[in-house]
Every structure is written in structure tokens, then in C-alpha cells.
Amino acid sequence: MSAGVGVDLKDVWIRFGEFVAVREANVAIEGGEFFSFLGPSGCGKTTILRAVSGFLDPSEGTISIGGANMAGIGPNKRPTALIFQNLALFPLMTVWENIAFAMEVQGAGKKERRRRADELLELIALPGQGEKMVSELSGGQRQRVAIARALCAQPDVLLLDEPLSALDLKLRQHMRSELRAIQRQVGITFIYITHDQGEALTMSDHVAVMKAGVIEQISDGQTIYDDPSTAFVASFVGENNAFAGKVSAISKNQATIDTSVGKLRGRIATAARGTINKGDEAMIFVRPEAVSMSGTGTSNKIKARVRTEEFEGAVYNVFLNTESGEAVKLSAVNQGGARAGSPGTEMTLSFNAAQAVVLPRGELASE
Amino acid sequence: MKSSTFLSIFVGGYLVIFFGYLFGPLILMSITAFNSSQFPRVAPWDCFTFEWFGELAADDKLLDGLGNSFIIAGGVVVISVMIGLAGALMLTQVWPRARPWYYTIVISPILVPGVVLGISTLLFWDRLGVMVDASYDSVFYNGTFLTVLGQSTFISAYCMLVFISRLQRFDPALEEAALDLGATHVQTFRKIMLPFLYPAIGSAAVLAFLASFENYNTTVFTIVAESTLTTVLANQVRYGINPSISALAVIIVALTIVGAIAHEAMRRREELKVRRGELTDTSSAFGNFMQGWLSGNPAMILLMLVFVAGLGTVWFSSQYSAGQCKLDLREQKELLQQRQGPDIFLPGSDAGSDTPALEDGATDGGLDNNSGFGGVFDPNNLEQAPTDADTPSDGEGAGAESPGSSTFGDVFAPDNLNEEPQ
């Protein structure tokens, strides 16, 4: 897997005038991996990608591709290919001319270009569509043409800027697995940008979660979900119930927090171990699927009243309010059994301390 | 119901007036090109003729000016398109906050009166010529050269406006995509930007050509000792014009129509190319093309008809000679004069003293260039005609008797009537 070309960002700052778009980014992307940048809109994802592909220079720090410093090397000299947020297919060219553009500018003959374009059309499952104009393709097909066009340049690193954001859900899911398959097939490094956390988690070997120009955590998807390193990551990736309070006790890797709904115990996140002390402001996060309605077994108990219930098929979600007014969400697998009950029903919720995460208090992702 | 009828009548009337105002002069002028009268006029109609086209072809001054106009327009097209394109591209590159200033500066030649541009171009190059001690046949005093430069000062600004409006629709991501795929900046310009700009280059070239061709107020200063079509025409008007100018107008109108048709056809084909995927039957693409092309635009059909009519006229011209008509006309007049004496059917023929006057009128109307007489006579005659109850039938009789077309009979009959009351 590590046969491909890696990308390294060292202390990269990118400023637009006074505005800091990217703050001290340190990222090591291994060759041949599928790496994702995940973050809300405007957090600087595109900016990082543009710096990697050479459209803008970092104000500070270095970007190296395959160990070579890229400072002063233009976008047409870098071994990268970027798939633009809006695709940027050439509207005056046919599909195959679009795909073979990278060969055309290198002076390849028409026959050769056509052959390569046909191969790539095969790869993206659009055989025989080379003569069409781009405007005659569907959104998903354009998407694939953009990927083929980038692959034709035989880049060492393929950069994808939210390429699936314009597609509907079905097509998006289909394209996700297709992208992953293409990546395995060609074996080059993919750097993928998205603000859809599901997309990032399903496809990536590693994910970098960004917030307002700062990279908050880099890890594999499971770690990011189970062991977030900041309150922002915990609230941005997946859904989480958050309760804020003061640390009242610490024992081993667990901490007890005094919250408005009572004392809650959870495991201290790996990144926060040793930095959280008694008396600190902290937060405890618990996933909806970790909350149970049985109200037995553990010390973590919350009294709440049902507000609404949502049926999703495989799971059903229950939205509750605690006595002090906090919203709590609970998800349970649909086993055909009894439901939570009508709105207003009072119940005691419980969760395992091992399934709750304690983090220093911080800004949450705004939904 | 009633108000809507009124409205449609009003709108219809308005349209008639509007189009009459737009095209009336053109149509009238085109018709005068085929009248053998020495002065461009429609009524009275003398003879259908093509002699003015011949006259036009023989007018060396005019042709000289026309040639110069073409040369100058060609030069202006080349220079203005290049400067306009460079200026427009520059606008996309300059620092955003400087853009309004830059724009104002490059657009200002359009706001400066053409006369001022002409004089200043002349003065500037004259001073420059004096400075380098150039001779009078050097480029500094060359009318063609100066006119190309003078016109380009503001025509390149027109071109720039065309390019700016096109560039505003350009997606800069396309350029980045090309660069990202390994294209050099030159390749990016050639393969991405230029194809995008082709239609605008075409429009700008046509615009520049037309603006140069019809320019007078800058040209009249910069042309120095030479001449262009507009300056020749302006001179001719001063000394009186003949219908060869109308003939020129007919040719220009015809060329414009052909150009418009060609342009529209090209546009439609372009459109069709984009929609090519939607056409199910590619084998009858041409049929589809013609169908789609004609069905959409009544104005185009009209232009087409005008064009076909023009072709027909040209064919007719090769078969027809105005000489016969003129001969007929003269003969007819002579006949009329001879008849003054022996003709007993005409009541007015006994007034011998009037014969010279009649003769005058006849020759004037038919052969000389005096347009006033015929026109003045007609209304007078008509007013006086009712004084004699018999005359209308008599007039008709005279008309039917005379050889050639009955129109002439009508023209002459009133002349005869005119004598009667006196």
C-alpha cells in the first residue's frame, strides 16, 4: 500500500490578508492511501487542496510530494490532478477530448489519445460515450468523466474536492464505492475533501477533521468516532449527546462530571489524559446508540420525558428532554418490540461509563 | 372585447409606423436605383433600368473610395480586435480595486467625439513627423495609415466591450483545470480561452468592420489627401447626386441580408450541434436542420424571400434591357406631340398655343432630370379634372391608344386635361 507517493504538510499557514484560512497544519499522508479532510463549510479544506495542487502558495511552512519540496513549482509541473468542486469539464470539447486533454498538451497523437480515452471510459463504466458533448451527460456521468480526465494525467496524487456533493443520495452512495474501487485499482494516493462525515468514514484510511482552519484530529475513522480528541470532533462526527459540568473525581482513565442532570461518569479521551484535572470545566459525550431505556445496571442515570419519536426502519430515534431542559437523543435497533411510548412518558435512561467520553470543555459543531 | 380590438388596432398601427420609419427610407432608396430618372426618385416612374449599376461601376472616384474603405476596415479589424482582446484580458487580470479606473480609461475613446479623435490623430502624427523630419509621402502623412489608427482608437474599445461581456461568462476554473492537467499557460490560452472567445472574435470583427466602413467624422480629418466611400459620398452630395448612390445602397443592403442569413444559419447550426444528441435520426440531419432553422424565425423566412427576390432580379437584369423602354417612352412622347394636331378625339387638341408648353412637360418628365414638373402637374390636374365631366373617359381613351404601358397614358392624359380649361 505504501508504494505510492506521499504528501507532507509541515507547519503550513495560509493567510488571505489578515484572515487566517489554515493554521499550522501538520499532515503526513502516506503513499497509496485514501485520505480525507472533513470539516464544515468554510473551514479551509479547499484552500489546503489548492495549496497542494499549486494554485496558491502557503504563507508559511512547506508542502512536499514524494519527499520533494513543492515551493515554486507550478500546478502544471506537480504530479497531482485536482477534481474541482464544480468539476470544470471543458464544455467545448467532447467527452473523450476532455478525458485525453492531459495527453493532448503533452503532444500525444490523436490515435493514441483516443485509445487511452476509450480505456478510461471502460474504467468509469461509460464505454462508447466518448463522442458525446459534456452537456449531454448526467450529473453522475460528468462526475466520472472528471475522474477519468484526472486519471489520464497519470498523477501520483489525486485530489478530489467534494466531488459527490452535487449528487443525490443514491448516486452518491454508488459513487462512493466506485471511487474506492477505482482507488484500489490504480493504487495512487487519494486526497478527498468532504463535509459529509459518513462519506469520510466509509471511504478513508485516515481522516483529518478541520475546524476554522485548524486540524483538530487526524486518525482512522473508527478512532475519530470512538475516541475524539476535541469536543468539536465529538460533536461534528456522528451524533452525540453532550453534558457540560465540572470534574468532581478522577480515577484511572475515568472521570466523574457534575452536570445539570446529575453526576455522570465516562472514560477520558486518549488525547485528554493527563491534561484533565479535578475541578476543570469538562464535557461528557454519549452516543445515542449507547443510551438505553432500561435504566438499570450502571451508575449513569438520567431522568427524561419523551418529546417525539422517529421511525427510520432499522433503527428508531427517541427525542427526550431532561428535567433541566437538555435535549437527549436515543437510538435503538428495531426489534419489533415495544416502543418508548407516547410523548410525555417519563423514563430513566442509562449508559455505560465505557461508552461515554470525557473531554475538556470546548466549542461544539453547530448543527 | 372592444378595448382589446382597439388595442390590437393600436398595436398594429404602431408596428406599421415603426417599421415604416425603420425600413421606409431604405425601401424607397432601393427602388430609386431602378428608375431611369436622372434624380433618385420613385414617382413619377420612368423606366425600369439597371444603368445606375453600370454608372456605379464606372465611377472611379467612388470605387477608389470604396477600395480604400475596405483596406482601412481590414486594418481596423485586425488592430481593434487585437487591442480589444488584450484590453479585455487585462481587465480580468488587474487588481480588482483598480478595475473601475482601468475600465473608465479604456472606454473613454468611445465618449470622445470622433471629430476630436480625428483632429488629434492628425496633429499627433504631424508633430511626430515634423520631429523626425519625415517627408510628406512618409507614413506620418499617409491617409490610410492615419485613418486606421484614428478609427482604431475608439473601435478597439467597442471590441473590448464585446470581449468583456464574453469573458464575464468564462469559468476561471477551466483555466486552472487545464493548468492542473499539465498544460502550459500558452496551451491553456490556445486550447481553452481562445475557443471560448471565437464567437466574440467574430462579432467584434464584424462590429469593427461596420464601424470603420461607415465612419465619417474621424475619417474626414485623418484621410488627408485620399478618400473613402463616406468622404466621396459626402462630396457628391454637395454637388448633387444621381441614383448610382441608390444602386450602391441596394448592393450594401443585399450584402447585409446575405450576411445576416449566413450568420443566422451558422448560429442555428452551432445550436444544433450542441443539441445533436437529441436528434434521433442523424441521416436526415440536414432536413432537420432546415426545418428547425426555418420554423423558428419568421424574420429569417422574410429575409430568405427578399434574398430569392434579389437573385431573381439579377437574373432578370441579364435578360432585360432598359433601352427598349426608353425608346418606347420617347416614341410615345413624340407620338403624343404629333397627335396634338390631327387627333380629333382629344378635346383639348384645338388649343394650338398650348402645344409648346405640353412639349416641355413631356420632355421634362421623360428624358430630362427635372423631377419637379411631373409631380407638380399631377395634383393640379387632378384638382381641375372634375371641371369637365367627359374628360376621365377621354383620358382613358388616350391612354389606351398610346403604345406601351397605360401608366404613361395616365400621366399624359392629365396634361391634356390641363390645357382644356385655359
Ligand SMILES: Nc1ncnc2c1ncn2[C@@H]1O[C@H](COP(=O)(O)OP(=O)(O)OP(=O)(O)O)[C@@H](O)[C@H]1O
Ligand atoms: N481567495 C481568497 N481570498 C480571501 N479569502 C478566501 C479566499 N479563498 C478562500 N477564502 C476564505 O478561506 C476560508 C476557507 O475557504 P475554503 O474554500 O477553503 O472553504 P471550504 O472548507 O472548502 O468550504 P466549502 O466546504 O464550503 O467548500 C473561507 O472563509 C473563505 O472565505
Ligand SMILES: [Mg+2]
Ligand atoms: Mg471547498
